Amino acid sequence: MSPPDGRDLTEGELRILRIIQAHYGPQNSAEDAFLAGDGKTVLLVKSRDGSGSLMVNLTDLATWCADGTITSDEELRRRWLRIEGT
Numbered sequence: 548m549s550p551p552d553g554r555d556l557t558e559g560e561l562r563i564l565r566i567i568q569a570h571y572g573p574q575n576s577a578e579d580a581f582l583a584g585d586g587k588t589v590l591l592v593k594s595r596d597g598s599g600s601l602m603v604n605l606t607d608l609a610t611w612c613a614d615g616t617i618t619s620d621e622e623l624r625r626r627w628l629r630i631e632g633t
Contacts, residue, residue: 559609
């Protein structure tokens with residue numbers, strides 16, 4: 548799965564994307580991700596009804612999960628992805 552810039556998403560970025568897709572829907576894809584000015588991959592998450600929901604920096608979230616800054620999937624979902632009750 549590759550964003551339009553041609554760089555494949557890392558495993559960590561793909562993991563975050565899969566969580567987003569499970570909650571917000573498959574309309575959020577790697578092809579919708581883009582590189583921000585700092586070279587990090589960003590996704591504008593769309594709700595199932597197609598409305599904009601939030602902007603997610605996949606690169607930072609993946610890094611923070613890997614280094615322990617984000618300590619659990621529950622914290623990732625609730626605090627960073629605005630997913631309640633999972």
